[in-house]
Amino acid sequence: SAYTASRAGQRRGRRVGFPRFKSKKRAPLSFRIRSKTSAAGRAGIRVGERAPRTVTLPGIGALAVRQDTRRLRRMLAKGRAKVVSATVSHRAGRWAVSLACEAADLHEARRHPPKTGAAGWVGVDRGLSTFVAAARADGTQVLRVDGWPRPARAAAARQRRLSRKVTGKQRGSHNRAKAAARLGRHHARVAAIRRRFLHQVSNQLVNTHDRLAIETLTITGMLGNRRLASAVADAAWGELARQLTYKQQWRAGQLALVDRWYPSTKTCSACRRVAPAMPLHQRTFTCQACGYQADRDHNAAVNLAVWAEQHHAQSRDLPAGGPVTNAGRGEGSGSRTRAGETGPDDAGTAPTPPGARRGRPRRALSHNSTEL
Ligand SMILES: [Zn+2]
CATH class of the missing domain: 3.30.420 (Nucleotidyltransferase; domain 5)
Known part of the structure; x- marks a missing residue:
């Protein structure tokens, strides 16, 4: 799309050339696998199945990873998160797997407290x-x-x-x-x-x-x-x-x-x-x-x-298009959250007060990269 927009003169900046095909020889080598859920309800991509620090990919099996998987495993076990896809990439002699997840928001108590007070800019x-x-x-x-x-x-x-x-x-x-x-x-x-x-x-x-x-x-x-x-x-x-x-x-x-x-x-x-x-x-x-x-x-x-x-000034509510304000973590996870059955009763989730919702898509994608 960058190429066509550039050709049509709808894109600023330097002219964008025709896209290159993926090369088998040149880095970064990478591929993405989606996590499909089986008829039995088992997710295709699983974390910590064989040993705590493993990621199981469909068709490949369990891979040992370096990074700690504890928090992700706990969220997956509680149904507070769901792995959507895994991207495996190779750079500078090392393989890495990144997991794209759909996750519920953090509980208010676990969030970083807003640093209110007289401190200015x-x-x-x-x-x-x-x-x-x-x-x-x-x-x-x-x-x-x-x-x-x-x-x-x-x-x-x-x-x-x-x-x-x-x-x-x-x-x-x-x-x-x-x-x-x-x-x-x-x-x-x-x-x-x-x-x-x-x-x-x-x-x-x-x-x-x-x-x-x-x-x-x-x-x-x-x-x-x-x-x-x-x-x-x-x-x-x-x-x-x-x-x-x-x-x-x-x-x-x-x-x-x-x-x-x-x-x-x-x-x-x-x-x-x-x-x-x-x-x-x-x-x-x-x-x-x-x-x-x-x-x-x-x-x-x-x-x-x-x-x-x-x-x-000192206001917290700034006009859109101005500085970056809260990304909207304040929004609790409602019943429609796909990331699990996390409702207002869930111990880890804050109830959403009516009208407190901001204009943000309900799905939160976060990347959790781990080195193999
Ligand atoms: Zn002066």
Whole structure:
């Protein structure tokens, strides 16, 4: 559909080419199996049947998995969840199985408590020298992450060496395939280091702060700057924003997206005067009008918080199309939930007050990925 829309001029961005066919040789190898229930009422995909850490797939049998399956097994046993399908994929020498499940909502007591209170918005400035600077509108610093791993830069020499080993081998040979697999594992490792770091940062932010404001960055535009491109790509700001978005949804927190034209770096967070553009190497912000001096990234973070305070006040009910609000976990599971016979009487489910339902599909699909 992306291809046809692109051809018809109904799709923005770069032209999308004709879809490629799945390759038997190239990663990611993957396939999906649906869970059909037998006439006897037995599900096709079963978890923990042979041993606790196994997943049984139709036609394949029981597979040992690495990850703990306890919570999923308990939900399945209680009829609070149902496996819809399993996707088996192969990446960088490892097989993984992801189970798509239909599940009832968590009981209110088990949900993350909304962090109510006077705490306002926290501005989060993403940068290259300081990875993340977070501050409140009143100027208090909340979090500052100066060092970050720069995984791709650290691994660049090894990557070049491994790439050379691939191109030095004869095309189509087994040795070339082995060298390519080695390079693939290297890339997967770099990605894993980056992902782990981003999860640590995003967890720190969402665990303690209810309302976060980040700038919408034109990352594609920044990648056009050849001096910055590799560092910008390595920083994976887009991935950080994605993680913050879904983690705030889980926790009923809010994420405000600050307009990208808002001059967060150039504005004085003390007197609100907008100064002329600052070159990147200038790490300290000095106000020409009031003499206020602060770290560049801290000043920007404060300004982002100020923007969010002005545009979103303190209300919890925000207009649609604004920041990401609660994803709707507050909705209990009614009798129509396919994920089982979980009614209001169910010990693990909160009764749904009439009228409390929000416009959200009743089926909740969640992915539970586990490594083989
Ligand atoms: Zn000033």
